[in-house]
Amino acid sequence: MKIKDGYILRDIADSFVVVPVGERVIDFKGVMTLTGIAPFIWTQMEKDTSREDLLAKVLEEYEVDGAQAGQDIDSLLAKMAELGLLDT
Amino acid sequence: MSIQEPQWDAQFQDAADWEALETTMAARAALKHQPLGATFELTPFCNLRCKMCYVRLEKEQAVKIGRMLTADEWISLADDTLKAGTLNLLLTGGEPLSRPDFAEIYTALSDRPFVLSLNTNAALMDAETQALFCKRPPSSIAVTLYGACPETYGKICGDPGAFERTLRGLEMLAEVPTSLEVRTTFIQDNMHELDALREIAARYTKRFAINVNVFKPIRGATADVESCRLTARQAMDLDTAHRQYYKARQKSGLSPKEPATTPKKGKYTGFDLPPKVLTCMAAKGMYWLSWDGRMLPCGTFSHPYTQPLKEGFDAAWQRLPTLYEDLRLPEKCEHCEIDLLGCPNCPANIQAESGNFTDVPPYICALAKERAQRLGNLKTGSTRHHTE
Numbered sequence: 001m002k003i004k005d006g007y008i009l010r011d012i013a014d015s016f017v018v019v020p021v022g023e024r025v026i027d028f029k030g031v032m033t034l035t036g037i038a039p040f041i042w043t044q045m046e047k048d049t050s051r052e053d054l055l056a057k058v059l060e061e062y063e064v065d066g067a068q069a070g071q072d073i074d075s076l077l078a079k080m081a082e083l084g085l086l087d088t
Numbered sequence: 089m090s091i092q093e094p095q096w097d098a099q100f101q102d103a104a105d106w107e108a109l110e111t112t113m114a115a116r117a118a119l120k121h122q123p124l125g126a127t128f129e130l131t132p133f134c135n136l137r138c139k140m141c142y143v144r145l146e147k148e149q150a151v152k153i154g155r156m157l158t159a160d161e162w163i164s165l166a167d168d169t170l171k172a173g174t175l176n177l178l179l180t181g182g183e184p185l186s187r188p189d190f191a192e193i194y195t196a197l198s199d200r201p202f203v204l205s206l207n208t209n210a211a212l213m214d215a216e217t218q219a220l221f222c223k224r225p226p227s228s229i230a231v232t233l234y235g236a237c238p239e240t241y242g243k244i245c246g247d248p249g250a251f252e253r254t255l256r257g258l259e260m261l262a263e264v265p266t267s268l269e270v271r272t273t274f275i276q277d278n279m280h281e282l283d284a285l286r287e288i289a290a291r292y293t294k295r296f297a298i299n300v301n302v303f304k305p306i307r308g309a310t311a312d313v314e315s316c317r318l319t320a321r322q323a324m325d326l327d328t329a330h331r332q333y334y335k336a337r338q339k340s341g342l343s344p345k346e347p348a349t350t351p352k353k354g355k356y357t358g359f360d361l362p363p364k365v366l367t368c369m370a371a372k373g374m375y376w377l378s379w380d381g382r383m384l385p386c387g388t389f390s391h392p393y394t395q396p397l398k399e400g401f402d403a404a405w406q407r408l409p410t411l412y413e414d415l416r417l418p419e420k421c422e423h424c425e426i427d428l429l430g431c432p433n434c435p436a437n438i439q440a441e442s443g444n445f446t447d448v449p450p451y452i453c454a455l456a457k458e459r460a461q462r463l464g465n466l467k468t469g470s471t472r473h474h475t476e
Contacts, residue, residue, distance in 0.1 A: 021201050026265055
């Protein structure tokens with residue numbers, strides 16, 4: 001799974017902002033701000049990856065509890081899927 | 089990198105929430121002097137000949153002033169602005185749609201991660217442009233509606249037929265998935281049409297904004313605004329009527345939101361950032377690129393300016409506020425009886441009216457005094473009545 005094409009993550013004035021471009025503006029009107037380590041997850045998902053790979057990379061990068069990280073990744077993925085952001 | 093606790097928050101803003109976020113980002117951008125908001129003035133030319141227009145040029149005027157940037161130059165500048173951190177990008181003119189290569193520029197910009205907005209008079213809308221916007225919608229479109237009938241368009245814009253073409257354009261734009269706003273600038277010729285204009289706007293959108301203050305033309309434009317703009321009293325009367333209409337609707341539960349209004353001066357005051365004389369975001373987090381490639385704090389200034397195509401975008405942006413650092417309001421303003429927060433005496437307006445930064449323009453004083461008398465914010469002890 002990966003983020004669909006047409007969403008670009010930008011680091012502007014200390015905010016991580018996802019901006020839809022071109023025809024993708026029809027699918028998502030507005031912008032998204034990502035806080036905490038959500039930008040890290042987003043960046044990993046700009047190329048095809050799996051939940052397991054994501055979890056491994058998060059645990060490699062951050063000092064977090066594995067079970068909690070897994071739950072939070074699932075929560076974020078569900079939100080992204082609900083918004084139609086994912087190619088699965 | 090490590091953190092104490094996982095933080096996974098992802099916030100998803102729709103258009104309504106965007107303004108709040110934008111304000112926060114604008115404050116941070118200004119504090120870091122990042123060029124968050126840009127306006128690209130794609131052309132000084134327009135299909136209409138509005139008698140109060142502050143920027144429109146004829147071709148023979150424009151060639152004496154400068155050279156219009158090409159599509160490639162605008163796209164190249166857009167890439168520079170992206171690298172520098174620009175997010176919000178407004179396309180304006182003149183009339184942007186009057187450029188034969190508008191679609192080329194627009195398509196390229198919409199492929200880049202900007203929050204795009206467009207100002208247009210809508211009279212040049214056609215099926216091809218509508219299809220372009222439907223496929224790649226800007227975040228918002230503001231249409232200026234000059235009158236409520238062909239006669240008024242004839243008087244103001246010199247083209248009675250433009251009224252019907254504007255309505256057709258609005259019909260096309262109403263089908264574009266974007267945030268549509270209708271705006272009207274009021275002068276003597278249309279001041280009697282507030283209600284009719286609001287009714288027309290309501291066919292296409294809930295967002296209707298008015299402008300009652302018209303300043304003298306700038307950067308070589310030559311409109312005779314003094315012969316047609318509202319007096320201070322008329323301007324306040326119209327503004328008051330507009331606000332009262334929405335207040336009444338709010339009371340009756342018909343209108344859930346305040347009407348769209350021009351951002352208030354002083355909205356971001358308190359940052360105390362240089363150049364201090366500019367109490368908005370101009371030159372701090374926002375800038376204007378004119379049709380011939382000048383970088384200005386905002387579109388109401390004529391000079392001083394920097395030249396991003398010659399000196400590089402970053403150098404031009406860094407140098408811009410330094411050009412205004414030593415600027416002060418006219419001395420008379422410093423001792424004025426009026427609360428200056430409500431006065432339209434920003435240096436850009438003063439320059440537009442006086443041609444310099446030192447002479448206090450009577451029109452601005454009249455607007456400020458009228459407003460102060462109605463709102464009761466004359467400084468203590470002053471009861472002098474202003475007459476026009």
